[in-house]
Amino acid sequence: MMSDIRERLGRTRRVTTPWSDDGTRGIRGTRLDELLEHWANGYDWSAHERRIEALPWVTVRAGGTDLRVIHQRSADPGAPVVVLLHGWPDSVLRFERVLPLLTDAHVVVPALPGFPFAAPLTAPGMSADRIAGIVADALDELGHSRYTVSGGDVGGTVAELLAARHPDRVAALHLTNIAPQHAFTADPATLAPDAAAYLGRAAQWFRAEGGYIAEQSTRPNTLAVALGDSPAGLAAWIVEKLESWSDESAFTPDELLTWVTAYWVTGTIGTSFATYTEPVSLPGRIDTPTVLSVFPHDTKPEPRSYAEVFLNVRDYVEHRAGGHFAAWEQPEAYVRDVRRAIRLGGG
DSSP states (O other): OHHHHHHHHHTOOOOOOTTTTOGGGSSOHHHHHHHHHHHHHTOOHHHHHHHHHTSOEEEEEETTEEEEEEEEOOSSTTOOEEEEEOOTTOOGGGGTTTGGGOTTSEEEEEOOTTSTTSOOOOSSOOOHHHHHHHHHHHHHHTTOOSEEEEEOTHHHHHHHHHHHHOTTTEEEEEESSOOGGGGGTOOGGGSOHHHHHHHHHHHHHHHHHTHHHHHHHHOHHHHHHHHHSOHHHHHHHHHHHHHHTSOTTOSOHHHHHHHHHHHHHHTOTTGGGHHHHSOOOOOSOEEEEEEEEEOTBSSSOOOHHHHHHHEEEEEEEEOSSOBTTHHHHSHHHHHHHHHHHHHHTTO
16 A cells, blocks of 8 residues: 555655745645655554554444444443544544543444545445434444543534434533534524624634635535545645644654545545535534533634533533644543543443
């Protein structure tokens, strides 16, 4: 696989624009050149692949499909169960640094359908709602009837849907953001002043930064060809998000390239757009006890007053460092908040 990447990288046509070194216009050309050079001549995927394959993977038949999950069991049969749900543009690798810190819990990390390391996705209809149903069925197959669910980004939306559809199973939620779809139903006239102001900030973020959402949700076929056939294009698309949505120096070059290579070797960049393309319907409010972790370098952190409109926020934790990939950037802080949620749920 690396020979194919190196061969393609060797034929990369460098593309420049008048803004090539303006980081506000996307990944800087010099930064991309550095990463592509390392990918072609210094990066060793095989070492990372062996580490990933050594994780405790199992495959569960659920919801009419195969779901691959990391199932890390505690030595204590009665330990609490924690479900960790990743987002885009990442994978189960988001939680690699969390797993060693949660050995006293049974931990389930699904490779969400359409994403790296998941079973191949070949048919439409894989919405966040359907994924929530598949995850619920898989947990039942694994013998887990009650659990705390933690996630962000797409995984946070799936977590909310799980809690809404299965309040008897989800003891508590731990989220790093609330589902962005709530903004479509929020009435600014009924919100607290800081919550209404947040809607304005979020709208500005979408205007300035949300172009990728428009393309992935409306023209996935076109974009999938551009990114699925060009490792340079794939790296530019993903690395821009990994770096701009996280704390400075959150990733080494090898770590960035491992997350990108995961998409390349599994051929999943196009199918990872499914949750952007397929519609989702959220309930007006979810009563499951919730811990909301707010990390300052995340894309659009919500104030408590806004989150409380839609969620039963029992604990609102503001952190001094970390961003969109907080489980990777600040694993100890992330796990402390997961434990808050476990306690909320009676675990």
